[in-house]
Amino acid sequence: MVGVMVTRSPAALSRPDTSDDGYPAPGVRTTLQPSTTLFTDTSGTVRFPENEAIPAPASIRARKPGYRDSALDDITAGTLPELRMDLETNPEALAAQMPSSAWLSQLDFDGDVAAKQHYLRHCTNCHQGASSFIRMERSPEQWRDVMDRMNRYGARLADSERKPFAEYLGRHFADLRKGAQPAPAEPGLGTAAAAITEWPIGDSASQFHDVLLHPNGLVYSGDNLMDRIYEIDPLGDEVTVYKLPHSADARPGGVMGNRLAGGVPKVDNLYGAHSLALSPSDGHIFITPPNQQALIEFDPLRKQFMEWRLQEGFYPQGIRFDSQDRVWFTLALSSKVGVFDRSARTFRYIDLPPRGLLDELLIWYGQWSLGSGRGGEPPRYDLDTSGFPMPYDLDVAPDGTVWVTRANADDLARIDPRTLAVEMIPAPFAAPRRLRCDAGGNVWITGFASGLLARYRVADGKFDTFPLPVEGETPYGLGIDAARGRIWVNGSQSDALFALDIASGHWSSYALPRRGTYTRDIAIAEDGSVFTSNSNFPAWHIEDAQPSLIRLVPEASSLQQR
Numbered sequence: 001m002v003g004v005m006v007t008r009s010p011a012a013l014s015r016p017d018t019s020d021d022g023y024p025a026p027g028v029r030t031t032l033q034p035s036t037t038l039f040t041d042t043s044g045t046v047r048f049p050e051n052e053a054i055p056a057p058a059s060i061r062a063r064k065p066g067y068r069d070s071a072l073d074d075i076t077a078g079t080l081p082e083l084r085m086d087l088e089t090n091p092e093a094l095a096a097q098m099p100s101s102a103w104l105s106q107l108d109f110d111g112d113v114a115a116k117q118h119y120l121r122h123c124t125n126c127h128q129g130a131s132s133f134i135r136m137e138r139s140p141e142q143w144r145d146v147m148d149r150m151n152r153y154g155a156r157l158a159d160s161e162r163k164p165f166a167e168y169l170g171r172h173f174a175d176l177r178k179g180a181q182p183a184p185a186e187p188g189l190g191t192a193a194a195a196i197t198e199w200p201i202g203d204s205a206s207q208f209h210d211v212l213l214h215p216n217g218l219v220y221s222g223d224n225l226m227d228r229i230y231e232i233d234p235l236g237d238e239v240t241v242y243k244l245p246h247s248a249d250a251r252p253g254g255v256m257g258n259r260l261a262g263g264v265p266k267v268d269n270l271y272g273a274h275s276l277a278l279s280p281s282d283g284h285i286f287i288t289p290p291n292q293q294a295l296i297e298f299d300p301l302r303k304q305f306m307e308w309r310l311q312e313g314f315y316p317q318g319i320r321f322d323s324q325d326r327v328w329f330t331l332a333l334s335s336k337v338g339v340f341d342r343s344a345r346t347f348r349y350i351d352l353p354p355r356g357l358l359d360e361l362l363i364w365y366g367q368w369s370l371g372s373g374r375g376g377e378p379p380r381y382d383l384d385t386s387g388f389p390m391p392y393d394l395d396v397a398p399d400g401t402v403w404v405t406r407a408n409a410d411d412l413a414r415i416d417p418r419t420l421a422v423e424m425i426p427a428p429f430a431a432p433r434r435l436r437c438d439a440g441g442n443v444w445i446t447g448f449a450s451g452l453l454a455r456y457r458v459a460d461g462k463f464d465t466f467p468l469p470v471e472g473e474t475p476y477g478l479g480i481d482a483a484r485g486r487i488w489v490n491g492s493q494s495d496a497l498f499a500l501d502i503a504s505g506h507w508s509s510y511a512l513p514r515r516g517t518y519t520r521d522i523a524i525a526e527d528g529s530v531f532t533s534n535s536n537f538p539a540w541h542i543e544d545a546q547p548s549l550i551r552l553v554p555e556a557s558s559l560q561q562r
Contacts, residue, residue, distance in 0.1 A: 009035035037196040091179030101494035103130035105472030120449040127541035204545035205266040208533035210521040212276040222273025254291030288316040318393035330391040362387025397437040405432040434477040446475040469507040479522030516542040
């Protein structure tokens, strides 16, 4: 069989260090036990690299949609195991195999495009919108409870939509569970040459939001729910964990209030660790802690943290450096962008314009509510998410221009780095989420609720759109591989990563090993390999409930250089 996903992992995992409340002790290097996934060639064969450390014994699992998984344990080096795959004929089992995108593609909300986009915008931010947990049988009342809890965690689902959504989902998920409707064709499992490595980090209560490749050869990722920074050595299969220092007055949930109390059994996010950015001058890493009015600076050489307090704004989120070593960041719940001048140690803040009077009043109310210690208790949400335009991500173009997405306002902001003047540009698609600028200054953007990748051509002010090759997808983040002319996109609902060849407009799709994989960020190494992290909130939404750092090598020969 061609294109079968074959995963090799240690048959017996050694017990990791859990001395620090279930996590490795801070500052102590710990060995990881990665798994490797390859795809069978035209002869139905797969060969793992001879120079890789072989787990002894190993487990082998084969997987292909439409077939039952096949597995063998206690495989030793030098053996040639053979696996047989049987067709899956049970309609419910076949439906359960399909990723969230296949289920979401069949929810049309009775033809109401705006309603579906509202659902995708607000109900697929944390994990797959049709994960195994979401697919469970529920009454409309139970669906309402789920939506209330989701809004308490940070979603913005309109009050007017909760009852009709609850009734609609209760009916249609029941039909999909039974396999009553044929699932649409999904993209292929990726090229047979693809190679994927997963390093297990954190536990079922973790959430690894973003990844950063450092010139020192290490990979950094923050556990957003456990206030820890992970420093991973992908060559040595090792990790070192560092805890974010907490100020004396910090409390669970920080200025956002303890939103997760009673819903998540284990959490330690007084600060959070959302996004990371690398200083071009000294290699320090800046981190946005969404629960605090602060930026966190980490020196990876001395392993020291420093906290920089903000005077304005709430929920620091996206973050990037410019060529002058200034730190630009979004303040998602304040409709502001901040800039930190490291040499002068000063902050400046830029207000993004409200969409109207109601937006302006509700933004003011939100700032007053958070500033008065009410933990961000929101007003009733409407279909336009008034009061929460949500500047999400930003990037700095080669000419220094700063570009910002507003995920709920469906627009972009262009900021002049010298005058700080702001120009707003409407986006012709729903929920622009993350963006990156290419070498020519063009802006590439993911359309989260519209299932596409877009390019804004700065020269003529026009948008090009590239629909993803799978329906029901909510593309979260992206990365630009300039050397190979590719744009990589997170397939957050389809257990996949996608790559667009810019010259031809052709998409390639690469399946990831575990069901329920939700990724948000992409970092690209010089050799073309792609790093991301599985980032469910919380991690128990992924198959086997184990988050991981993921490396995908599009060409298997590159794995030999590991």
